[in-house]
Amino acid sequence: MSELEREVSAPGDGLDRLRIVATPFVPEVRLYLAEDAIVWWARMEAASGHALPAPYWASVWAGGQALARHLLDHPELVAGRRVLDLASGSGLVAIAAALAGASRVVANDIDPYAVAAVTLNARVNRVTVTATGEDLLDSDADDVDLLVAGDVFYDEELAERMLPFLRRAAARGSNVLVGDPGRGHLPRNRLDLVASYQVPTTEPAVDTPVRRVEVLRPR
Known part of the structure; x- marks a missing residue:
């Protein structure tokens, strides 16, 4: 245990x-x-x-909520596909992908507690998700049809590594989707809008009840 x-x-x-x-x-x-x-x-x-x-x-973030909603509302993006959920946190987006019919879902996060949380949450939702803890950002996303990442541009150092990884994945043929509520390091001029959602705020230290959250893809 x-x-x-x-x-x-x-x-x-x-x-x-x-x-x-x-x-x-x-x-x-x-x-x-x-x-x-x-x-x-x-x-x-x-x-x-x-x-x-x-x-x-241990909290649910706006970018992940929008991305999970998008996958469940558009199961054709997911059904039968191999999905990688990057910086998975609680596993929300990974679990949504599994519920939407993905053939394989991998949830990746470098925090060991997050890896354990994904495993527990997948069990609660009766889906199969493989949780991994490696740092993937200097690698290529092989064998991935759909790569999803919620709320990954909140930190400058992370953002500088994240965008090249996402663009490499897209260049190798993966469909790449990002969920973001307007984080400070979002490279907005390098991403195209796919959809937007009004998401109820559940994050600590946010004083608005609803946030506009975008689903984007790299150019």
């Missing part, structure tokens, strides 16, 4: 616990999410005695 499995099976509730909830904009998918990710993070760091990566997987 993984550390995260022990965590979700432990008795108790409160702001520092994880619970299964329906995703607001994608109610077809249920996820283990933190009531308050910051409080949960503080408790886990105190228990472990060392710093842990920020638990991005």
